[in-house]
Amino acid sequence: MTPHLTASAPADTHTAWWQDAVIYQVYPRSFADADGDGMGDLEGVRSRLPYLRDLGVDAVWLSPFYASPQADAGYDVADYRAIDPMFGTLHDADALIRDAHALGLRIIVDLVPNHSSDQHEWFKRALKEGPGSALRARYHFRPGRGENGELPPNDWESIFGGPAWTRTSGPDGEWYLHLFAPEQPDFNWEHPAVADEFRSILRFWLDMGVDGFRVDVAHGLVKAAGLPDIGGADQLKLLGNDVMPFFDQDGVHEIYRSWRRILAEYPGERIAVAEAWTPSADRTALYVRPDELHQAFNFQYLGAPWDAEALREVIDDSLAAMLPVGAPATWVLSNHDVTRHATRFANPSGLGTQLRTPGDRALGLRRARAATLLMLALPGSAYIYQGEELGLPDVTDLPDEVRQDPSFFRAEGQDGFRDGCRVPIPWTVDGSSYGFGSGGSWLPQPADWGKLSVEAQEGDSSSTLELYRSALAVRRTHPGLGRGTAVQWLEAPEGVLAFARDGFVCTVNLTADAVRMPVRGDVLLASGEVVRDGSEFELPGDTTVWWTM
Numbered sequence: 001m002t003p004h005l006t007a008s009a010p011a012d013t014h015t016a017w018w019q020d021a022v023i024y025q026v027y028p029r030s031f032a033d034a035d036g037d038g039m040g041d042l043e044g045v046r047s048r049l050p051y052l053r054d055l056g057v058d059a060v061w062l063s064p065f066y067a068s069p070q071a072d073a074g075y076d077v078a079d080y081r082a083i084d085p086m087f088g089t090l091h092d093a094d095a096l097i098r099d100a101h102a103l104g105l106r107i108i109v110d111l112v113p114n115h116s117s118d119q120h121e122w123f124k125r126a127l128k129e130g131p132g133s134a135l136r137a138r139y140h141f142r143p144g145r146g147e148n149g150e151l152p153p154n155d156w157e158s159i160f161g162g163p164a165w166t167r168t169s170g171p172d173g174e175w176y177l178h179l180f181a182p183e184q185p186d187f188n189w190e191h192p193a194v195a196d197e198f199r200s201i202l203r204f205w206l207d208m209g210v211d212g213f214r215v216d217v218a219h220g221l222v223k224a225a226g227l228p229d230i231g232g233a234d235q236l237k238l239l240g241n242d243v244m245p246f247f248d249q250d251g252v253h254e255i256y257r258s259w260r261r262i263l264a265e266y267p268g269e270r271i272a273v274a275e276a277w278t279p280s281a282d283r284t285a286l287y288v289r290p291d292e293l294h295q296a297f298n299f300q301y302l303g304a305p306w307d308a309e310a311l312r313e314v315i316d317d318s319l320a321a322m323l324p325v326g327a328p329a330t331w332v333l334s335n336h337d338v339t340r341h342a343t344r345f346a347n348p349s350g351l352g353t354q355l356r357t358p359g360d361r362a363l364g365l366r367r368a369r370a371a372t373l374l375m376l377a378l379p380g381s382a383y384i385y386q387g388e389e390l391g392l393p394d395v396t397d398l399p400d401e402v403r404q405d406p407s408f409f410r411a412e413g414q415d416g417f418r419d420g421c422r423v424p425i426p427w428t429v430d431g432s433s434y435g436f437g438s439g440g441s442w443l444p445q446p447a448d449w450g451k452l453s454v455e456a457q458e459g460d461s462s463s464t465l466e467l468y469r470s471a472l473a474v475r476r477t478h479p480g481l482g483r484g485t486a487v488q489w490l491e492a493p494e495g496v497l498a499f500a501r502d503g504f505v506c507t508v509n510l511t512a513d514a515v516r517m518p519v520r521g522d523v524l525l526a527s528g529e530v531v532r533d534g535s536e537f538e539l540p541g542d543t544t545v546w547w548t549m
């Protein structure tokens with residue numbers, strides 16, 4: 001590959017904490033269970049904050065803990081200002097935020113504005129009040145098509161499979177829109193009461209002291225006028241690749257401009273990060289213009305195969321797309337919706353993000369470690385999903401009867417196997433649910449979970465946990481990491497990526513075979529064994545090395 005500067009970088013002007021932050025995603029159900037009911041909770045998270053401080057992350061993003069019937073693991077919110085009793089109380093949330101701050105950690109909470117739960121007060125009243133009522137106008141209710149209104153109002157499909165409409169059982173027989181499960185009716189964001197309510201919810205949590213929001217389905221809030229048919233297009237294939245009348249509509253940006261003004265009123269650089277699935281990095285960049293949100297997840301990067309050309313292209317595209325809007329690029333390999341990357345990379349590439357096969361686990365782990373060092377060497381902000389620092393694989397053999405992912409139960413759903421990345425994480429070698437809690441775990445843990453536990457890995461310099469700790473420690477002390485907006489590609493053999501940034505070089509061998517390369521300086525950190533031989537070194541297959549120049 002030829003040397004090439006990704007983009008001409010302006011002087012490093014960054015000051016704000018979030019521009020190069022490493023943000024750790026806690027999935028509260030599966031992190032730590034303090035009350036022994038088999039389900040993680042806020043007290044559990046609080047008890048493990050010192051672990052996260054020692055890991056070296058800057059902020060913690062918590063997936064939803066609000067009052068919810070849990071039809072979609074809390075992404076169906078019944079009360080945006082209350083904690084679900086299974087997770088604790090508002091008092092627990094307050095204590096968690098305070099303790100985190102005392103440890104120098106920031107807290108980001110999940111905000112779910114596209115839809116509520118069907119048990120939300122507004123929706124329950126809307127059902128009762130009937131067609132034409134003020135409450136129905138806050139959602140998308142429509143009469144059906146066909147002679148007796150027996151057909152859905154349009155041809156949209158739910159992301160979880162099946163029609164995106166459910167008919168009410170009342171005599172009027174209206175239908176309501178839900179882009180996800182029927183228990184998750186979509187709000188009508190054209191209605192001023194919806195916008196007002198969310199501005200108030202933002203303030204509620206900002207007043208509680210949170211440092212930011214992860215915005216669920218940020219691309220979905222506004223639907224095209226008239227809710228037009230998509231005309232039989234294969235919606236699931238087009239999602240994220242094409243503009244659909246329910247996603248990535250230009251109207252969403254006005255909402256985020258109003259949120260940015262609220263965030264800016266609060267001290268301490270409060271932020272919002274968009275979960276926005278758009279057709280391109282350029283469309284994603286629109287969500288992070290200077291007067292909108294601060295970051296957007298980089299799903300193009302998450303979906304990239306373990307392949308040098310593909311990764312270099314997505315890195316270049318991501319950096320180039322963010323440059324004009326001045327937002328940091330972000331990098332992510334795993335989250336609660338996709339197969340963990342240790343398992344994705346254990347399988348032949350190109351299989352997508354929902355896998356049911358364990359693949360070659362040793363290979364997957366080796367690549368996952370290398371992928372993490374690559375990610376953490378890139379300029380911008382990086383997201384870590386709980387358990388990836390232990391090298392956890394996806395649990396691909398969960399029996400059907402324990403599965404809870406709502407899309408598993410809806411035919412032809414896109415993401416039916418998300419439970420595999422949500423299995424409670426192991427803290428200890430033995431004991432009830434490997435230290436997750438005293439009362440078992442809501443999804444069964446594999447028999448080898450103890451070997452992967454924090455206890456088993458702590459202090460073992462060859463462990464994945466210690467690799468993450470070292471990487472994050474280096475990132476904190478080495479100015480060349482995280483900051484800036486560009487990488488300088490260096491010449492490298494086929495299948496190898498090499499780039500320089502600010503007195504620092506990262507070399508990644510994405511092939512299975514070792515390659516010989518000139519020594520770059522001193523090894524700072526490596527995901528595998530590196531053998532030096534005079535002025536050359538041997539970079540093993542599927543390995544990343546960080547060098548100081």
Ligand code: NOJ
Pocket residue numbers: 072075076112180216217275336337
């Ligand atoms: C994205 C969330 O990450 C996912 O878990 C959820 O099912 C959907 N949004 C719907 O809220």
